Amino acid sequence: MAIVKMKKMTLIGLEEEKAEVLKALQEMGSVEIQNIGDLPEDELELFRKTESSNASVELEQKLLQVKYTLDFLGRYNKNKKGMLSGKKAVTLSRLTQVMENQDSLLDVANQCRKIEEELVASRSRQLRLQNIIAQMEPWREMDIPLEDIADTEKTRVLIGTMIREKMNSLLESFDEDEQEIFVDMISVDKEQGYYLVIFHKKIENTVFQKLKDYGFNRVTFTGYKGTPKMIIDQCEKDMKLLDEEENRIVEKTQKLLAYIDELEILHDGLSIELEKYRTMDRIYHTGKAYLLQGWVRESDQKQVEERLMRVTDALQLSFEDPGEDEVFPVALENNKFIRPFEVVTGLYSTPHSRGIDPNPYMAPFFFMFFGVMMGDAGYGLIMAIAAAFFIWKFKPKGMMGKMGLLIVFVGISTFIWGVLSGSWFGDLGEKVAKSIGLKTAALWFNPMEEPVLMLGFCFGLGLIHVFAGMGIKAYMSIKEGKVLDAIFDQGLWIILVVGLILLATPVAQVGQILAIISAVGLVLTQGRHKKNIISKLLSGLLSLYNITGILSDVLSYSRLFALGLATGVIGMVINLLASMVATSWFGWIFALAIMIGGHTFNLLINVLGAFVHDARLQYIEFFGKFFEGGGHAFSPLTIKTKFIELV
Amino acid sequence: MLTGQLLALIGAGLAVFLAGIGSAIGVGIVGQAGAGVVSEDSDKFSQVLVLQALPGTQGIYGFLIGFIILLRLNIFGGMVNITPATGWLFLVGSLPVAIVGLISAIMQARTAASGVALVAKKPEELGKAITFAVIVETYAVLALLASFLIIWFIPA
Numbered sequence: 156m157a158i159v160k161m162k163k164m165t166l167i168g169l170e171e172e173k174a175e176v177l178k179a180l181q182e183m184g185s186v187e188i189q190n191i192g193d194l195p196e197d198e199l200e201l202f203r204k205t206e207s208s209n210a211s212v213e214l215e216q217k218l219l220q221v222k223y224t225l226d227f228l229g230r231y232n233k234n235k236k237g238m239l240s241g242k243k244a245v246t247l248s249r250l251t252q253v254m255e256n257q258d259s260l261l262d263v264a265n266q267c268r269k270i271e272e273e274l275v276a277s278r279s280r281q282l283r284l285q286n287i288i289a290q291m292e293p294w295r296e297m298d299i300p301l302e303d304i305a306d307t308e309k310t311r312v313l314i315g316t317m318i319r320e321k322m323n324s325l326l327e328s329f330d331e332d333e334q335e336i337f338v339d340m341i342s343v344d345k346e347q348g349y350y351l352v353i354f355h356k357k358i359e360n361t362v363f364q365k366l367k368d369y370g371f372n373r374v375t376f377t378g379y380k381g382t383p384k385m386i387i388d389q390c391e392k393d394m395k396l397l398d399e400e401e402n403r404i405v406e407k408t409q410k411l412l413a414y415i416d417e418l419e420i421l422h423d424g425l426s427i428e429l430e431k432y433r434t435m436d437r438i439y440h441t442g443k444a445y446l447l448q449g450w451v452r453e454s455d456q457k458q459v460e461e462r463l464m465r466v467t468d469a470l471q472l473s474f475e476d477p478g479e480d481e482v483f484p485v486a487l488e489n490n491k492f493i494r495p496f497e498v499v500t501g502l503y504s505t506p507h508s509r510g511i512d513p514n515p516y517m518a519p520f521f522f523m524f525f526g527v528m529m530g531d532a533g534y535g536l537i538m539a540i541a542a543a544f545f546i547w548k549f550k551p552k553g554m555m556g557k558m559g560l561l562i563v564f565v566g567i568s569t570f571i572w573g574v575l576s577g578s579w580f581g582d583l584g585e586k587v588a589k590s591i592g593l594k595t596a597a598l599w600f601n602p603m604e605e606p607v608l609m610l611g612f613c614f615g616l617g618l619i620h621v622f623a624g625m626g627i628k629a630y631m632s633i634k635e636g637k638v639l640d641a642i643f644d645q646g647l648w649i650i651l652v653v654g655l656i657l658l659a660t661p662v663a664q665v666g667q668i669l670a671i672i673s674a675v676g677l678v679l680t681q682g683r684h685k686k687n688i689i690s691k692l693l694s695g696l697l698s699l700y701n702i703t704g705i706l707s708d709v710l711s712y713s714r715l716f717a718l719g720l721a722t723g724v725i726g727m728v729i730n731l732l733a734s735m736v737a738t739s740w741f742g743w744i745f746a747l748a749i750m751i752g753g754h755t756f757n758l759l760i761n762v763l764g765a766f767v768h769d770a771r772l773q774y775i776e777f778f779g780k781f782f783e784g785g786g787h788a789f790s791p792l793t794i795k796t797k798f799i800e801l802v
Numbered sequence: 803m804l805t806g807q808l809l810a811l812i813g814a815g816l817a818v819f820l821a822g823i824g825s826a827i828g829v830g831i832v833g834q835a836g837a838g839v840v841s842e843d844s845d846k847f848s849q850v851l852v853l854q855a856l857p858g859t860q861g862i863y864g865f866l867i868g869f870i871i872l873l874r875l876n877i878f879g880g881m882v883n884i885t886p887a888t889g890w891l892f893l894v895g896s897l898p899v900a901i902v903g904l905i906s907a908i909m910q911a912r913t914a915a916s917g918v919a920l921v922a923k924k925p926e927e928l929g930k931a932i933t934f935a936v937i938v939e940t941y942a943v944l945a946l947l948a949s950f951l952i953i954w955f956i957p958a
Contacts (some may be wrong), residue, residue: 502929606954610947714943720950723860724866731878758860763855768943770929771936 157493157512159486159789160453165446166463167471173438173445177431177792179466184793185459187484188434188449211432211737217257218425220264225418227267231408232415242800250801253420263414266407274406281397284390290376291390293349294383300378301386304351311362314341315373319348325369336362419798427794434792450484450789483508486789493518495561498554503774504784513782516627517773520620524772525565527613530719531603531726532573533580534758539566542708564586565765575599576599576719580754581726602719607700609716617712618656620772621705622649624780631781643680647673652705675701677737708776714768729753744747807881809889813896814871816947821864821903821942828857828911829884835915839922849921849928852915856935860907863946867899870953888956895952902945 164186168176180186253260295313304312317325322338329336336354343349352371354362366373379386439446451459456474463470477483485508487497494520506512529535542562545551551559577585577597588596595601602609625648629641651673657666681698682691729750737746778784794801836850871892876882884892917931 261899503933504929542838606951710944711940713947714940717863717947717950720946721862721866724869728865728869735878760855760858763852764859767852767856767932767936768939771933773939774929774933 157487157489157504158508158510160473161450161477161483161508161789162453162456162457162461162464162480163477163483164449165473165475167444167446168467170440170443170467171446171737172467172469173435173440174243174431176463176470177434177467178464179187180459181427181431181434181792181794183455183459183462184791185455186449186451187485187789187791188437188447211429211436214425214429214432217261218422218429220261221418221425221796222421224264224267225415225422227271228408228412228415228418231405242796242798243416243419244802245799246802250420250799251426253417254424256417257421257425260414261564263411263418266411270404270407271474274401277397277404281394281401284394284397287528288387288390290388291383293342293344295342295387297351299351299696300382301376302381304376306356309356310353310358311356312351312352313373314349315371316349317366317369318346319343319428321369321395322348322350325365328365340723384527403754414570421484422798423799426796428793430792435500449792452789453487477508482787484789485786487512487514489514492564495557495564496521498557498561499770499773502770503778505786505788507783510783510786511627511631513627513778516623517690517777520623520777521769521773522564523616523766524715524769525718526568526570526572527616527715528718528768529565529569529722529761530572530576531578531580531722532570532584533754534722534761535566535568535570535573536565537758538569538762539563543564550575562762572719578723578726580750581723581728581730581757583726583730586730591771602716603723606716609719610713613712613715614709616715617650617709617776620712620777621708621780623650624777625649628781643676643683647680648701648705651677651702655702711772711776714772718761718764718768721764722757725757725761726754729757806889807875809886810854810871810884810892812859812869813889813893815863816893816900817871817903818868819864821901822861824904824907825858825861825864828860828907828914831853831908831911832857832914832918835918837917839950842922846921846925849925850918852928853917853921853931853935855915856932856939857907859939860903860910860942863899863942864903867896867946867949867953869922870950871896874953874956884908891956892953895949895956898945898947898952899942899949903942906938906942907943910935910942913938932940 160669166176169762182187287607293316298312304314306312311787322340326338335358336352338353341349341350350371352366381389402611463472485505489497489512490546493514496514499521500506500514500517513674526535529538539562542559546556546559546563550556573579575598577588577595578601579585579596584596586603588594600608625645629645632638632641632644650669654666654669654671654673657663657669660666677698678692678695680695682694685691685694732751732753733746736742832850832854836854839850840847872878874892875884914931914935917935920931921928
């Protein structure tokens with residue numbers, strides 16, 4: 156089994172040396188410190204839980220400030236680093252220096268906040284000016300200062316908006332000779348007119364009534380001086396000034412950009428500290444001494460012991476095996492070929508600590524299925540080379556590193572299957588092979604030409620996969636001493652399926668015997684947990700129905716063929732399109748663009764498809780047979796950084 | 803005039819556009835859900851993108867069957883003549899991927915959109931969110947296969 160054996164570590168030491176011990180543990184990165192839940196009563200009286208320290212709250216706040224500053228400056232930083240550029244190497248002394256200098260860096264955060272406040276203020280002023288301009292715009296042509304729009308001794312003066320046709324009918328309703336009302340249309344938009352209306356006070360009652368009836372909206376401007384045009388001009392001038400001001404404010408950030416480097420180092424320094432302090436909150440203490448429990452790989456035990464002894468000898472350190480039912484953190488250990496495939500299982504669930512690590516069994520199937528689903532030698536080469544280049548160039552660690560290597564592997568598998576099935580960038584290889592007089596580019600067979608053979612091949616692979624899953628379950632049962640369970644629940648089923656398949660072969664006789672024996676066996680044994688004889692037999696009989704489950708599991712592998720088909724046919728379409736435009740030298744350039752763009756698209760979409768469908772086959776059809784998940788992944792106290800790498 | 807070719811071309815069209823509509827609606831649904839999540843946390847973009855791409859495959863399957871019908875009709879090198887009866891066979895052959903593609907893409911999109919919500923709360927559960935959605939896709943894959951086998955083996 157590839158689940159690493161863990162030892163439970165208990166450590167009692169002096170409070171005053173706690174920080175130093177934790178620092179050593181963090182640098183080693185091989186101990187997971189756990190919450191202590193089940194101390195014996197008498198010990199609990201002695202030790203008490205550490206109160207959440209102010210230090211960790213304070214650190215958290217500082218970290219937030221640094222994050223904010225980096226985010227803020229990032230918006231104005233024109234020469235950003237690419238997403239994939241690696242972490243920068245930083246020495247410990249440099250880190251310490253930056254940490255000591257943190258006050259001046261946190262001051263940068265304050266400066267950024269001030270700059271942002273200024274920006275917000277300037278923007279809201281701009282918004283106000285824009286509003287004023289929008290309001291004034293329709294009145295631009297009115298040559299009267301707004302403060303002068305007021306009633307005179309004999310007349311009323313007002314401005315407002317109204318639907319145009321309505322104004323016309325309103326005017327018609329007045330006697331033309333009287334001339335006691337004057338209306339000037341200042342401007343007009345889609346349906347509304349903007350009007351200046353002057354009329355004699357002696358008819359004001361009729362006019363007001365009519366204006367109301369025809370839907371006149373009176374507009375009043377208070378607090379403005381000058382004609383609308385003057386106001387607009389003034390606003391536009393102010394806007395320009397504000398624009399310049401904004402540029403000046405943004406300019407200020409450019410000086411601060413120089414601090415980004417140090418801020419990033421500070422960010423990681425603070426994160427490391429915070430991690431340590433958070434862990435401290437999980438430790439019990441008496442005031443003078445502390446108690447810490449954690450998990451460590453059996454193989455690391457010696458190293459941890461030696462390292463801690465170097466820090467101090469005032470320690471009480473003990474290691475013990477986990478108890479019979481104790482759940483411990485799960486670390487996986489596999490050789491370098493299997494390790495990348497841990498990503499696939501990791502996406503699903505961490506194995507249970509008492510379970511089995513499925514990776515060594517899953518890996519070969521994942522490898523093979525991916526190749527069949529992708530199934531193109533050209534694409535496989537590109538995947539493997541691109542991923543290998545990525546690893547060489549950026550040296551990614553952790554999840555990204557595993558993922559890169561996984562793509563190299565499945566790229567190789569894709570290449571192999573592509574060569575066997577004669578698929579090179581869709582049907583390009585096939586065309587080349589035919590043009591030089593070969594019958595086919597396929598070393599084995601072309602699935603497009605022999606779909607039934609291909610389907611049978613996929614079902615065969617599926618059957619092996621399903622049997623392997625059942626086999627692992629049987630193996631687990633046998634290890635637990637339940638040999639009969641293994642024979643009844645897995646062995647008989649396998650025999651039954653094999654027997655049924657043999658029925659279709661020349662040795663049908665053998666198949667018949669196997670099928671009948673195993674079916675009878677299943678009827679007799681599958682109800683063995685029931686109480687009385689009738690329900691034993693009944694549930695035994697019903698269990699035969701589960702054969703449909705195995706059948707549908709196997710049919711599910713037809714996706715191997717279907718997805719391979721998708722890659723191949725789309726590749727073919729791209730080649731066809733390219734060949735259709737490649738009629739002149741100009742067409743050839745166009746064709747090349749189609750080929751590159753099209754095949755890139757096909758590659759990407761099918762890598763995604765192959766990955767998720769391959770993973771699904773593992774999760775549902777394979778893991779469903781034996782896998783017990785829900786474990787807790789081993790996460791030791793360690794130095795986690797985002798921007799830097801300590802050297 | 804319903805000639806065999808016309809019927810077969812209607813079949814090709816159905817496969818492309820019904821499955822295509824399904825995928826277009828599907829990626830739209832998941833994209834909307836995804837944009838909401840990304841507005842909160844832009845680091846989740848790649849995870850959400852994977853989920854959004856999932857209901858996109860039905861459209862590809864439909865296109866694939868449409869293209870194979872065109873190949874069988876030899877439309878790129880002067881169309882072959884087929885009888886109306888054969889034309890009907892092509893039309894029927896396109897139906898599995900057309901209909902199942904349309905519906906499964908939309909259902910898968912709903913599952914994936916819920917998956918987006920799951921990832922928003924628990925980013926580490928991406929694998930499970932994908933698995934839920936991929937289980938829906940199984941039926942689109944089976945329909946693709948059914949359509950392919952029918953169309954490939956129609957004697958023309």
